Amino acid sequence: MTEYVSTTTGLFPLPDWAKDDLSDLKGHQKHDLISGDEGGEITAAYEEAREEVIDVQREAGLDRVVEGQLRWDDMLAHPLAVHDAVETHGIVRYYDNNNFYREPVVTDDLDFSGDVASELEATTELVDDDLQAVLPGPYSLAELATDEHYGDEVEFLGAVADFLAGELEAFPAHETLYLLEPSLVEDAPGDGLDERASEAIDRVANATDADVVVQPYWGALEEKVYAHLLDADIDAVGFDFVANQEDNLYNVQEYGATDDVSLGLVDGQSTLVEDADAVRDRVDWVTERVPVSEFETIYLTTNTETFYLPYAKYEEKLAVLADAAELAEVKAA
Template sequence: MTEYVSTTPGLFPLPDWAKDDLSDLKGHQKHDLISGDEGEETTAAYETAREEVIDVQDDAGLDRIVEGQLRWDDMLAHPLAVNDAVETRGIVRYYDNNNFYREPVVQDELEASGDVAAELEATADLTDGDLQAVLPGPYSLADLATDEQYGDDAEFLAAIGEFLADEVDAFPDVETLFLLEPSLVESAPEDGEDERASEAIDQVARATDADVVVQPYWGALEEKVYAHLLDADIDAVGFDFVANQDDNLYNIQEYGATDSASLGLADGQSTLVEDAEAIRDRVDWVEDQLQVTEFETVYLTTNTETFYLPYNKFEEKLAVLAEAAELAEVKAA
């Protein structure tokens, strides 16, 4: 019988009070955080905000608890932006929207910093729930970065994969790892590069005993990219059914799927809060379309990070996802 698990891709919005406090702190500028140099007041504000978003997830009844990535001013580029081998330069548009990040320029051999592991350690101390780690996937992280060290796209992607694998190796015990890969959709790899992207993802996935979910979003993967992704040693592929239903269904029907799947059924960028029963009905619709396919685990999540949402809408979305998973479990039983 399928297990239904409510979760999120992380990258939460800051609580309203934290936005005000952090913007008022002397010397704090958006997109200008350097790991370990935030200052005591800024660090304390982020710690308090982390506690709050963990409590929100616990109160909502989510099956997987994430740290929230509230310090990630550079969004998915964060693990590089805080690394000693990287120089951050000018502001770059984050894909095709109104958010921005500092360009991470890799200038030396990459080594794991332990920054994300430290966040997870802090999270583990604040919840009894099952912990989920969140990282950019290697292809997206390489796509967002500039290479001045390795000199070759294939070597750079491999180095990013090794870097992330080393970061994962330092993690505390987690139940699930979400690798966020919007670039697989937004900047689809070409022939040869799609296979290398799968190999880099595989390298990261093999660094953990956790269930690994690769979550593309803002559309559907091209057929060859999807087929190569299935070769990686991962437990689930994510499908953005908000942005593109037909092509995601086609990929599953044509090429099969991993044993589990992550369904992006709630809109992570819309302030319209879905009804839990409507989300459950969307799960039914997907499963009906697939007919013979039955997943071991179905992760119910927003299709994108929820960074874009007002904080109260973010809270409501979490509660809806948790309730939808409970309804799906009841129906399955």
């Protein structure tokens, strides 16, 4: 029998009060932030905000709880932007939308940082055995960065994968890991590099005992990229069925899928709040059209990060995901 798991891709919007407070605090401590020292008041504000978003996930009834990645001002580039071997340069557009991040320029070896692990360690005080970790996938992180040290695209991708694997090995116990890989869609790797990207994902996935979900979004993977991704030692591939239904469905019908699957069925960018019954129906629409007789696990999630949303809308969408998964479980029973 299929298990239905409600979860998110992380990178939540800040609570409204935290957005205002942190804006003021960061304005007063600009020099400290440049040097990497956030200061006690900023740290305390993030800790309070983390507790709030975890409470929101609990109240919504999600099956997996994430830390929220509230400190990730540079979004998926964050793990490099805070690294000692990286210089942050000018503001760069984040894919094709109105969000921006500081360009991370790698100038030395990417050794261990521990930044994300420390966030998760703090989260374990609030979360039991349903913790979900979130990281950028190695291909997306490499594509968002500029290499001024390794000098070769393939070598740089491998270095980023090794860096993420090293960070992951320091994580506290977690049930699931989501690797977010929008660049596999937006900046698809060409011949040869598509296989290397799969190998890099495999390297990261093997650094954890948790279930690993690779979630591309903002469209569908090219056929060869998808086929190579299935070669990686991962538990689930994610699909953005909000941005592109037909091409994602074609990939599954043509090439098959992993035993588990992650369905991006709730729009992480739109303020329109979906109906839980409609989301459940979308699950049926997918499963009725794929050649897999039964997935072991179906993750129901947003198709993208939710930091685009007003905080109140983000809260509503979490409840929709939890309700849709519960409805799917009841129907399956």
